[in-house]
Amino acid sequence: MDGFYALFSSYWWLLFPLGFLISAGFSSIMRYKRTQAKIELLKTYAAAGKEPPAELLSALGESDDELASIKVEDTEGSGTTTFLVILFAGLAAIFGAVGYLNLFGMEGPEAYFVSAVLGVLAAAFLFSGIASGRRRRD
Secondary structure (H helix, E strand, O other): OHHHHHHHHHOHHHHHHHHHHHHHHHHHHHHHHHHHHHHHHHHHHHHHOOOOOHHHHHHHHOOHHHHHHHHHHHHOOOOHHHHHHHHHHHHHHHHHHHHHHOHHHOOHHHHHHHHHHHHHHHHHHHHHHHHHHHHHHO
């Protein structure tokens, strides 16, 4: 058990890329299942000898990326940016406190570096939200 703790304490940051990898894999599987469902729906119409509705064909022709961009444009400014700013600023504060208090065996410079990266992300989302708010008003 000591080996696992030593591995985790030295390479804890690998949890973030691993989480993104798992998320991307899950997203890919779900996209595949949606494509399979679309094909099955078209097979059902073909087996019945019916012409699918025009709305269905147009919806099937749109890629998931096009649909995602529509959703992002529709929800822009709905609190998503605010949530990300608060999330990353909070995480930056937590890692800053962990470094200051030397919690979990994490030395100050390591925690301060993670805190700085998360702080930069929070600032980037804040400026992005401000810039998109100005563009919407123009």
